[in-house]
Each structure stands twice: as structure tokens, then as C-alpha cells.
Amino acid sequence: MTPIFNTRPPTVLHSLITLGGLALWISLGLFVLDAGLHGVLLIGVVWVVINCIPLGASLPDIREAMRMGMDRAMPAMFIFLMIGVVIATFILSGTVGTLIYYGLKFMHPAIFLPAGLILCSLMSLAVGTSWGTVGTGGIVLIGIGGAMGIPLPLVAGMIVSGASFGDKMSPVSDTTNLAALSAETDLYSHIKSMAFTTGPAYLITLIVFSWLGYQFADQPLPKAELDSLLAGLDATFTINVLMLLPLIVLLVLSMRGVVAEAGMLISALVAAVLAVAFQSNDVASVISSFYDGAKIETGNEKLNPLLNRGGITDMAWTFTLSFIAIGLGAILEKMGFLAVLMNWVLQMLERAASVVTSATIGTFIANMLLGESYVSMILSGQMFKDKFDEVGVDRRVLSRSLEEGGTLLTALIPWTTTGAFYTATLGVATLEYAQWSLLNWINPLIGILFAWLGIALFRNHSTRPSAARQAS
Numbered sequence: 001m002t003p004i005f006n007t008r009p010p011t012v013l014h015s016l017i018t019l020g021g022l023a024l025w026i027s028l029g030l031f032v033l034d035a036g037l038h039g040v041l042l043i044g045v046v047w048v049v050i051n052c053i054p055l056g057a058s059l060p061d062i063r064e065a066m067r068m069g070m071d072r073a074m075p076a077m078f079i080f081l082m083i084g085v086v087i088a089t090f091i092l093s094g095t096v097g098t099l100i101y102y103g104l105k106f107m108h109p110a111i112f113l114p115a116g117l118i119l120c121s122l123m124s125l126a127v128g129t130s131w132g133t134v135g136t137g138g139i140v141l142i143g144i145g146g147a148m149g150i151p152l153p154l155v156a157g158m159i160v161s162g163a164s165f166g167d168k169m170s171p172v173s174d175t176t177n178l179a180a181l182s183a184e185t186d187l188y189s190h191i192k193s194m195a196f197t198t199g200p201a202y203l204i205t206l207i208v209f210s211w212l213g214y215q216f217a218d219q220p221l222p223k224a225e226l227d228s229l230l231a232g233l234d235a236t237f238t239i240n241v242l243m244l245l246p247l248i249v250l251l252v253l254s255m256r257g258v259v260a261e262a263g264m265l266i267s268a269l270v271a272a273v274l275a276v277a278f279q280s281n282d283v284a285s286v287i288s289s290f291y292d293g294a295k296i297e298t299g300n301e302k303l304n305p306l307l308n309r310g311g312i313t314d315m316a317w318t319f320t321l322s323f324i325a326i327g328l329g330a331i332l333e334k335m336g337f338l339a340v341l342m343n344w345v346l347q348m349l350e351r352a353a354s355v356v357t358s359a360t361i362g363t364f365i366a367n368m369l370l371g372e373s374y375v376s377m378i379l380s381g382q383m384f385k386d387k388f389d390e391v392g393v394d395r396r397v398l399s400r401s402l403e404e405g406g407t408l409l410t411a412l413i414p415w416t417t418t419g420a421f422y423t424a425t426l427g428v429a430t431l432e433y434a435q436w437s438l439l440n441w442i443n444p445l446i447g448i449l450f451a452w453l454g455i456a457l458f459r460n461h462s463t464r465p466s467a468a469r470q471a472s
Contacts, residue, residue, distance in 0.1 A: 098240070138425060171187060
């Protein structure tokens with residue numbers, strides 16, 4: 001892939017200096033200086049722009065590259081805003097309160113983690129979105145887990161693991177379809193291929209969360225605190241199953257293939273009606289919550305932070321961070337830095353296992369540099385598909401590698417759109433929940449291990465014999 005503007009392509013050395021310097025600066029800014037992520041990335045943009053000048057790029061060229069990246073990412077950016085509206089209206093309607101109320105009454109700490117993992121997995125599998133799962137069921141489980149005394153990073157890691165499972169495996173997920181499309185393979189062959197590595201990873205994740213949950217089995221429930229939370233919810237909201245209607249609407253619309261933005265807006269409007277009809281809110285305050293978020297006083301200091309959130313303003317940190325990260329990634333992509341390095345690496349790969357490993361790691365690195373998984377998966381798919389043919393490996397292994405390096409690992413990078421969204425929604429920093437997002441890092445490791453062991457390394461028997469011999 002060559003630059004799309006009238007500029008010279010960067011050399012391998014120039015690309016290494018540019019990307020290496022960027023990675024070094026981000027690490028220094030975050031872990032040594034402990035600086036704010038927005039400022040760190042903004043200086044990273046300056047560094048990359050400086051490195052574009054020797055290529056003959058003008059500032060209008062760079063600005064146009066950033067605009068093209070923004071255009072492509074606009075649907076995701078709009079979803080950021082709609083998630084804020086959904087959270088606010090789901091709180092005001094009593095949907096969140098009802099879920100927390102029943103969760104506190106019937107769920108025990110010993111089964112909370114494995115049960116929450118399965119719940120998030122089924123929910124994301126049905127609706128095909130990890131964002132929707134985290135933005136609805138996730139905020140409820142964070143509230144319940146916190147009330148039970150379970151560390152919030154552990155709860156957040158469980159939620160992200162379950163939400164990522166469905167986002168990766170569901171046939172209605174955009175990333176599942178995108179990975180198959182990028183690798184030019186059949187959707188259901190792609191899903192079957194993923195099952196070979198995701199199945200063992202999920203089983204390990206479930207066992208570990210069950211063991212971790214068992215550590216809380218003997219922990220006495222804070223009865224007085226739980227009673228206080230239940231009383232606060234009961235006094236603040238009308239609690240009954242009808243309040244779950246907005247969530248049901250969202251799930252049904254998602255399963256029927258309604259675009260995410262429309263499904264979120266419709267479910268938010270249903271929630272707004274319930275908030276006025278049943279929860280003693282006036283129309284003006286509900287409409288204002290679309291921007292300002294929910295403002296509720298329950299009299300319980302631990303309950304209030306969970307119920308005073310949402311709205312467009314609550315997503316501002318995520319939105320602005322994504323704006324900078326996507327612009328940075330667009331410059332790197334459009335000016336050819338990433339393509340030059342990927343082509344250089346591909347020329348050195350000969351073994352099938354090393355090609356699979358490089359596809360997974362390459363997608364992860366592209367994810368770190370581009371700031372979102374969609375572009376990194378598309379770019380890696382285009383770069384690696386011919387190489388997979390050359391070494392005689394079926395492209396369903398490539399699509400699986402794209403998901404493992406993209407869909408799963410993007411949640412563990414603070415400045416990606418997904419990592420930033422999870423942090424903003426769950427209230428737990430990405431680096432705090434990352435170690436507990438077991439599925440997200442166990443699954444890629446198993447995928448790479450299986451490649452080297454020759455397990456589920458499906459061969460493309462139509463590949464010419466010389467390529468097949470080269471792979472052995």
C-alpha cells in the first residue's frame with residue numbers, strides 16, 4: 001500500500017524511527033511522567049506530523065488524512081454519544097435500579113463472577129456488541145459487585161471478558177463479519193475456526209473466575225449495607241419487571257439487525273417515557289439528562305455515584321480521546337508508515353506458525369497505533385492474506401488471528417476507542433481491569449501456541465505444492 005497523496009513512501013528505517021519514537025513517547029508519558037493520556041497522544045501527533053514533512057507532505061495533506069480517518073470512524077463516534085443517552089435514560093426509568101435491586105436480592109458473592117461472565121457472554125452473543133453489553137448489563141454488574149465487596153477491577157475484567165466473547169463469536173457482530181470480510185473467507189467457517197481457540201480459552205476463564213468467586217464465598221454479606229442499598233432503591237424508584245422494557249427493546253432490535261444508533265435511540269425514548277410515567281420525573285429534566293446525565297439523590301453515598309452518570313457530557317473524555325487517537329492513526333495509515341513496516345516483516349516470514357503469530361501481533365500493534373480495531377483488522381487482512389496462501393494456511397486462520405489481535409486485545413489498550421469507552425462506562429481504568437480480562441489475553445496466547453503446535457492450523461490444500469513445502 002502506497003501513500004494516497006502526492007508524497008514519497010517512507011523507508012523502512014524512517015518508519016521504524018517514527019513508530020518506535022511514538023511508542024517510546026507514549027510509554028514514557030504514561031508510565032514515567034504519569035501524564036494525561038490526551039496530552040500524550042497530542043504530542044504524539046506532533047511527532048508523526050514532523051516525520052511526514054521529509055516525505056513531501058503538506059499540512060493540508062495531513063489534515064485531509066486526518067479528516068478521512070474521522071469520516072470512517074464517525075459511526076463509532078456517534079455511538080459514544082448515544083451510549084451516554086442510553087445510560088442516563090436507563091437510570092431515570094428505573095431499568096438500572098430494577099436490575100441492581102433483583103441482583104442484590106438473589107445473587108450470592110460465591111457465584112457472582114462466573115454467573116456474571118455467562119450473563120455478559122450470552123447478552124453479547126445475542127446482540128453482537130460488547131459496547132452495548134458493557135453499557136447496559138456492565139454498569140449493573142459493577143454496582144452489584146461493588147455492593148458485595150468484590151474489587152471493582154476484578155468485576156470489570158469479568159464484564160469485559162464476557163462482553164468480548166460475544167462480540168468475537170456472534171454472527172451478528174460487526175467485528176465478526178469484518179474479520180471474515182477482511183480475510184476474504186466464509187463467515188461461518190470463520191466462527192468455527194475461532195471455536196477451536198476460543199473454546200479452551202473460555203473454559204479456562206470460567207474456571208478461574210469460578211475459583212476467584214469461591215474466595216468470596218465465606219465473606220459475610222454486608223447485610224446492613226445491602227439493606228440500605230435496597231431501601232434506597234425502593235424509595236427512589238418504582239421497582240417492577242415493566243422497568244426492564246427498555247433493555248428488552250434494545251436486545252430485540254439488535255437481534256433483528258436494526259442499526260445500533262437507531263436501536264439505542266428507540267430504547268432510550270422508551271426509557272424516557274417510563275421515567276416520566278412511573279418515576280416522577282418531569283419531561284424537561286428527562287430531556288436535559290440526554291446531555292447532562294441522570295441526577296438522582298437516594299440518600300445512600302454508595303448508591304449515588306452509580307446513579308449520577310450518563311449523558312453526552314459523561315462521554316466527553318472518551319469522545320475527545322478517540323478524536324485524537326483516530327487522527328493519529330489516520331496519518332500513520334495514509335502516509336504509508338504502517339504498510340511499509342508490514343511489508344518488510346512479511347518478506348522475512350517463511351513458517352506457517354510465524355505467519356500466524358505475526359498476523360496476531362501485527363494486528364495488535366496496528367491497533368495500538370491506529371487507536372481502533374476496525375482499521376487495524378482491515379489493514380492486516382489486506383497485508384497478510386496473500387502470505388497465508390503462500391505458506392498454505394487457510395484464510396479462516398487469518399480471520400481468527402485478526403479477531404484475536406484486534407477485537408480482543410483492543411479492550412486492553414487505554415487509548416483505543418474500545419478501551420476508552422470501557423473505562424468511561426465502568427469507571428475503572430483500562431490498566432486496572434486489563435489483568436482480570438482473562439479471555440482477552442488468554443485467547444490470543446492459545447491461538448499463537450496452537451499455531452506452533454500445529455493444532456487447528458487448517459491447511460489450504462489448493463495452495464501450490466511449493467508453498468506448502470515452504471510452510472513445513
